[in-house]
Amino acid sequence: MLVETTAGEPHVSIRIDDQSAVAFADTNNAVSILLALLRSSSVIADVEICSHQFSCSNQLAHNQVAIKIRPKKLTSYPHQLGQAFQVGTRGCLATIYAPAVVEPADRAGVPRSAVLGYTLVHEVSHLLGLSHAPSGVMKEGLDVSDYRKMPSGDLRFSEEARQLIWAGALGRAGKDTAVSRPLIFLPVTP
Numbered sequence: 001m002l003v004e005t006t007a008g009e010p011h012v013s014i015r016i017d018d019q020s021a022v023a024f025a026d027t028n029n030a031v032s033i034l035l036a037l038l039r040s041s042s043v044i045a046d047v048e049i050c051s052h053q054f055s056c057s058n059q060l061a062h063n064q065v066a067i068k069i070r071p072k073k074l075t076s077y078p079h080q081l082g083q084a085f086q087v088g089t090r091g092c093l094a095t096i097y098a099p100a101v102v103e104p105a106d107r108a109g110v111p112r113s114a115v116l117g118y119t120l121v122h123e124v125s126h127l128l129g130l131s132h133a134p135s136g137v138m139k140e141g142l143d144v145s146d147y148r149k150m151p152s153g154d155l156r157f158s159e160e161a162r163q164l165i166w167a168g169a170l171g172r173a174g175k176d177t178a179v180s181r182p183l184i185f186l187p188v189t190p
């Protein structure tokens with residue numbers, strides 16, 4: 001759930017449903033990157049990682065977001081790391097395609113968990129209303145130099161992006177948390 005804290009730091013709740021069979025070596029590291037980058041925008045997040053498939057409730061509160069990590073690439077765009085589903089300027093559900101995260105990480109010689117962490121924060125940022133930017137976390141179409149910045153934390157939000165993500169999270173804080181919407185978790189196809 002999202003709540004506005006007294007410090008003016010909106011709180012976002014993120015559910016990660018990992019359906020992939022891919023070992024990211026250190027999912028906690030990916031989550032740490034996600035939390036740290038959101039924190040750089042003064043957004044406080046908590047993360048719930050669901051075990052395979054349907055262990056979570058299939059209802060999302062209005063102000064929660066969910067990320068599915070799928071075991072296959074997107075057929076039509078095999079190099080696409082993830083995709084956020086937005087209605088208007090924000091959404092509640094994004095998908096990450098695990099093999100499309102692993103391959104460039106291995107090619108660039110960086111930890112898979114670092115690329116997963118940046119992909120998580122990129123997609124969560126879309127759900128909070130951010131669009132693409134020419135550089136930084138919201139860049140579309142990463143190259144090897146971007147991947148190599150990830151382990152050291154040198155891929156960041158621009159100042160404008162930080163303000164927008166904070167505003168996006170804060171904008172949800174006043175929503176009625178009692179309203180829930182159905183969230184359909186698609187079964188994993190072979």
Ligand SMILES: [Zn+2]
Nearest residue numbers: 122126132140
């Ligand atoms: Zn994007």
